[in-house]
Amino acid sequence: MIARWRFLLTSFLDEWAWIGRRRPRILLIVLGIPLFYPFVVSWLYSLDTVTERPALVVDADQSALSRSLVAKLDATQEIRVTGRPDSLEAAWRELAANRAEVLVYVPPDFSDRLRRTEQAPVRLWVNAANMLTYGAAYPGVAAAVGAVNAHVGAAWFL
Secondary structure, eight states, rough: HHHHHHHHHHHHHHHHHHHHHHHHHHHHIIHHHHHHHHHHHHHHHHOOOOOSEEEEESSSSSSSHHHHHHHHHHHSSSEEEEEEEESSHHHHHHTTTTTTTTEEEEEETTHHHTTTTTOOOOEEOOTTTTHHHHHHHHHHHHHHHHHHHHHHHHHHHO
């Protein structure tokens, strides 16, 4: 049994020695890339972290509930509210000029619909040039909307 393992180990070492002498590029591909690739990719992604991405919020409702939603959006780690344009068209111009990466639209009937226990859609647009921004902005907005939803649900229950 030990002789078989010794034979297997010597064969393995002889094969790697042959590859190292005759084909060093194969050795680089087989060992070098798997060892260094994760470090290079993580370094590249660390340069463009996805925390506090600039966001615009168009609050067409202007109610206490929508202001609470905007405050919760700004409190998330993923989004930083940098502007509150008056109209959706102005916000689109800001987004097109790359002054922000995220646009959140709160409709004018947001609080009325919630009072009637209906769904109130909150629209989200993300500049997907950086997919990491999309991957962070969506959960950030969902967390803020979920927090407002929990608050409204608890108030309704009480």
